[in-house]
Amino acid sequence: MPELPEVETIRRTLAGHLTDARVTGVRLIWPGAFQGWGELDFAGILTGKRIQGLERRGKYLLIHLDEGWSLVAHMRMTGRLLYFSASQEIGPHTRGVFELNQGELHFQDVRKFGRILAVPSAAVNEVRGLAALGPEPLEQEFTPDVLRNRLRGKKTCLKSALLDQRVLAGLGNIYTDEALFRARLSPERPAASLEREEAEKLTAAIKEVLKAGIEAQGTSFRDYRDANGRKGEFQRSLQVYGRQGQLCTACGGILVSKRLGGRTAVFCPACQV
Secondary structure, eight states: OOOOOHHHHHHHHHHHHHHHOOOEEEEEGGGGGGSTTTOHHHHHHHHOOOOEEEETTTTTTEEESSSSSEEEEEETTEEEEEEEEEOOOTTTEEEEEEEEEEEEEEEEEEOOOOOOEEEGGGGGGGGGTTTTTOOOOOSOOOOHHHHHHHHHHOOSBBBHHHHTTSSSSSSOOHHHHHHHHHTOOTTBGHHHHGGHHHHHHHHHHHHHHHHOOOOOTOSSSSOOOOTTTTOOGGGGGGGSSTTTTSSSSTTTTOOEEEETTTEEEOOOHHHOO
């Protein structure tokens, strides 16, 4: 699933193509991926609207239109938004096409889990999932004290707590494992057990790894591409994620994997305590 760096990369690559473009038509190849507002038709809402700007909230992409409307897109496992400067043939996994006065935007999704909603801009924060999101980890307001407060009282392990979008918005398996390794903290630690100094290290590690992921245009293993169809490069810099059984880059020990709260964590039992 695309995490914060991937969605931010998509936002940035789309912004140059879509800002001020006008939607001239909508083709819904698989209507199940698209939802209008109330009784209003999705295509009817979009057609004729001008795109004013793009925003990201956690793992959600927000496309703001004129006349008080917005699109809320969640890629889920395999969703992609790809821009083309000219008309393209419909691919086997294309679920919808937004025709623009300057090109086309295709929504592709192999597994059909992704969703795009058309909602009044004033109601964006009421959308299920968005409404309960925690703070943005790259904002200046996200501090060690904020992190400790968000984790206080949590009965889960640290890995599970960081994956909870109500605690912190945008982190997934990849960047959680990488941040915990940089902070030298075990994913098995009780979430509420962090001391002030540990929270400082983890806050800094989260910001560092997310910024590095954005700079590398995200992480591509299988499905993720930016809006221009390009792969990310952060997979070349991974220290722990996907490297179970290999040597720790810090101590030379063996990295292990463990199921925690239904998700797999990869870490160094010697370095991360």
